[in-house]
Amino acid sequence: MLSTLLILVFLPCCLSFPVIPKTTLDDLDFFKDYFHRFFFTKEKSQHYALEDQLRFLQHFFRLEETGWLDEPTKAIIRQPRCGVRDIADYSFFPGKPKITSNPVTYSVINYPRSMNRRTVEKILWKAAEVWSSVTPLRFWRVYRRDADIEFAFLAGDHGDAYPFDGKGDILAHAFAPDPDYQGIVHFDSDEHWSYFEEGINLFLVAVHEIGHALGLAHSQDSDSIMFPTYQYQDPRLFRLSDDDIIAIQTLYY
Incomplete structure (x- = not known):
């Protein structure tokens, strides 16, 4: 009787925990992999909260900096792209290397x-x-x-x-x-x-x-x-x- 009562007492509380949809988890995993490949390595990313990582990417792509994995952000990271890493706020590679021969x-x-x-x-x-x-x-x-x-x-x-x-x-x-x-x-x-x-x-x-x-x-x-x-x-x-x-x-x- 006591066990049944405890179940009845705690059941509504247990059911109140949100269940994260699998599609959301897949999107988060995709974002993390994308961010590690094109912005910060996994080691460097550990120093930044997920919200900060999202804002950093949104800043680079000139999206609204919501800090959420919103639809515009999901759309941009799902587009085909170049494999070169992104260097935020810079137009050149470090040191400005260039080809010196001409032709x-x-x-x-x-x-x-x-x-x-x-x-x-x-x-x-x-x-x-x-x-x-x-x-x-x-x-x-x-x-x-x-x-x-x-x-x-x-x-x-x-x-x-x-x-x-x-x-x-x-x-x-x-x-x-x-x-x-x-x-x-x-x-x-x-x-x-x-x-x-x-x-x-x-x-x-x-x-x-x-x-x-x-x-x-x-x-x-x-x-x-x-x-x-x-x-x-x-x-x-x-x-x-x-x-x-x-x-x-x-x-x-």
Whole structure:
């Protein structure tokens, strides 16, 4: 009798505890992984409350700084994006590294399955020309492995400590200029690359990654080609934003 009475007394209290939906837990896990990959490492994140981490990310993407995992925040972290880490409030990599040779040589190591070689070569040349149109830089295609910039289409774990994740989230990545090795631009070969809206537009991603190879970090301006997430626009109408032009000319003028 006593045990039954205790159950009846405590049952309403027990039922009052909120049950966190699985979708919410999944979203939180996704956010934490995203934040560790692109902002603070797990070790550094331990010094910041989850609310502070959310505000930091929202500040970078110029969202309302609610400190909650709200719908705009969930939407931005679910978008396909570049694999380069985000450096809040900076347009350049630390030390402002840049390529010192001119013309800038580039080589193409291999090609995606979804496009023919000639089309890929034309797209990469046009992407490079975007940056030469606003700087003194000129680009020159070479057929050797010691070019200033090397383009390759790779999948999964490809030996640089930044594995691709298959079709979906991470589209490509590039490394800042370094005097000890050539610039490297890697595209995820599991993506469906194209020159149109279908799939992932190679031209737009290539312009972005060449920007990294020249020394630009990510921009907080959503109109910039250096914004971290992929946003389709018609390549025939593409123009660099003022933010892009000011940043690249700061390095190369």
